[in-house]
Amino acid sequence: MNGLRTTAPRTESLQQFIKYLLVGGLNTAISAVIIFVVQAAGASPIVANIVGYAIGVTFSFALNSKFTFRTAATRHSAMRFLVVVLISYLANLATMLAVLHLTHAPYVAQLCGIPVYVIVGFLGNKYWAMRAR
Missing domain, CATH: 1.20.5 (Single alpha-helices involved in coiled-coils or other helix-helix interfaces)
Incomplete structure (x- = not known):
């Protein structure tokens, strides 16, 4: 069980x-x-x-x-969602800049930032912004 x-x-x-x-x-x-x-x-x-x-x-x-x-789409969850979008973008940007610094390959750097954005966004929304109350 x-x-x-x-x-x-x-x-x-x-x-x-x-x-x-x-x-x-x-x-x-x-x-x-x-x-x-x-x-x-x-x-x-x-x-x-x-x-x-x-x-x-x-x-x-x-x-x-x-x-x-x-979950209910409330003003409160919308504000939290926007915070998650911003944090996800900043994580994407930090990843992209780090990879760019290490590899000097801009397209590789951009591609590396995408999964970071997706994962941070999903986890932030699941466990904070759109968590069932």
Whole structure:
């Protein structure tokens, strides 16, 4: 019986992580389309990027709340979500800069930062921002 108790939380975490990856992939695609459409409509690349990311973060919060973690989307969890996004980005940036310093390979450095962003974001959301209350 103890084996069942320890397997269930791992299975749930794996399912949540897979959902988190799916939401992230969809979010990336939607954000990119919005960025390109806004830019094609005449906005500067910076404005298009801000609009795309703002909509993307909002979409990600809503979908991860409902689909991935099945928690209420409240103002409190939204603020925590934004903190997790910032921390995830800073972890990504630190990783990218460290790898860049060690390898002098910018594309490798960028690629190394991506899983750090994803893992920090998932853990921060699962155990803090969107933790069931």
